[in-house]
Amino acid sequence: MRNRQWASIPELEAQPPQRNQSHSRALFQCAHLILPLLHPSDLAAASSTCKTLHHVAASITADRTSDASGGLEKLPIPFVNAVDDQPYAFFVYAPTQILGSDPRQNRPVSDPFPAWGCECERCDGDIGCPCEGLDSFEVTRECGASCRCGVQCGNRVTQGGVSVRLKIVKDERKGWGLRAGERIQHGQFVCEYAGELLTTNEARRRQQIYDQLTSGGRFCSALLVVREHLPSGKACMRINIDATRIGNVSRFINHSCDGGNLSTVLVRNSGALLPRLCFFASRDIKEDEEITFSYGEIRLKSKGLQCFCGSSSCSGVLPSENT
Numbered sequence: 024m025r026n027r028q029w030a031s032i033p034e035l036e037a038q039p040p041q042r043n044q045s046h047s048r049a050l051f052q053c054a055h056l057i058l059p060l061l062h063p064s065d066l067a068a069a070s071s072t073c074k075t076l077h078h079v080a081a082s083i084t085a086d087r088t089s090d091a092s093g094g095l096e097k098l099p100i101p102f103v104n105a106v107d108d109q110p111y112a113f114f115v116y117a118p119t120q121i122l123g124s125d126p127r128q129n130r131p132v133s134d135p136f137p138a139w140g141c142e143c144e145r146c147d148g149d150i151g152c153p154c155e156g157l158d159s160f161e162v163t164r165e166c167g168a169s170c171r172c173g174v175q176c177g178n179r180v181t182q183g184g185v186s187v188r189l190k191i192v193k194d195e196r197k198g199w200g201l202r203a204g205e206r207i208q209h210g211q212f213v214c215e216y217a218g219e220l221l222t223t224n225e226a227r228r229r230q231q232i233y234d235q236l237t238s239g240g241r242f243c244s245a246l247l248v249v250r251e252h253l254p255s256g257k258a259c260m261r262i263n264i265d266a267t268r269i270g271n272v273s274r275f276i277n278h279s280c281d282g283g284n285l286s287t288v289l290v291r292n293s294g295a296l297l298p299r300l301c302f303f304a305s306r307d308i309k310e311d312e313e314i315t316f317s318y319g320e321i322r323l324k325s326k327g328l329q330c331f332c333g334s335s336s337c338s339g340v341l342p343s344e345n346t
């Protein structure tokens with residue numbers, strides 16, 4: 024679709040009034056169905072063709088700018104940009120992780136069917152719910168799809184999506200970043216790192232493409248590799264989450280060399296094969312403060328991207344490693 028030329032529609036204006044009106048109505052209805060699917064550059068191209076499309080495109084831009092989640096979270100997450108004229112960043116919003124596909128294998132990463140769940144009616148910690156606690160990889164367990172308890176269960180802290188006010192604010196040097204829209208208390212759940220779950224082969228393939236695009240400038244990838252070691256050190260679990268094209272608000276969290284103000288916790292829903300990466304406030308976070316975490320310690324690329332975290336422990340280079 025990108026770079027396609029949009030035909031101008033002057034003939035609509037030349038129609039007799041009645042036909043003109045019904046054509047305009049049909050165009051308006053089609054535009055409302057199709058334009059929301061367009062990339063910003065195609066939306067701008069469509070907008071310049073006639074008044075109707077201009078009007079619809081303007082309302083789509085306003086909607087996208089006022090809520091990055093498109094209504095998929097409980098609270099709107101607005102974009103705020105006082106740096107340049109880009110009103111929002113374009114991606115597909117997914118509130119929780121999804122199974123990405125490997126185009127060469129043409130199959131999902133893993134079997135998503137939940138196997139079992141608890142029989143508790145309430146899992147409030149004092150009745151010994153089998154879903155509570157840590158598993159052998161020290162992954163926190165929550166109730167899952169096959170548990171008898173409902174969505175209000177206290178052991179589903181991270182399953183209701185974002186429940187704190189957040190905003191996405193543009194910075195001249197770091198690009199978009201996530202900020203607190205209200206005071207967030209130490210220990211509060213902030214958001215999950217949602218994106219496409221990839222096989223390691225597919226993650227490596229995409230990382231190569233992203234590295235090339237990044238070196239050309241104006242491209243930010245959001246492919247995160249999480250490695251969790253068994254306490255014995257004998258085994259390592261690896262999870263690849265790519266939020267570059269499909270993801271949630273976490274894809275805007277920038278790096279801070281001092282560890283930032285988030286702690287990461289792996290959470291597994293009972294019956295699910297793979298855990299989810301969740302962010303909790305590691306200290307009280309003030310309203311308007313930037314929300315950050317550490318992307319890691321390893322800096323394999325000495326000429327990596329420059330870090331602008333501004334912390335006293337800043338190493339000057341963003342973490343990077345071979346995926």
Ligand SMILES: C[S@@+](CC[C@H](N)C(=O)[O-])C[C@H]1O[C@@H](n2cnc3c(N)ncnc32)[C@H](O)[C@@H]1O
Nearest residue numbers: 197198199243245274275276277278330331332
């Ligand atoms: C996951 S994205 C974060 C959101 C990103 N800023 C954006 O505009 O979409 C990661 C990218 O953000 C930028 N970034 C993150 N932390 C940074 C930092 N401390 N200094 C400079 N750039 C940073 C880098 O371009 C990095 O590749």
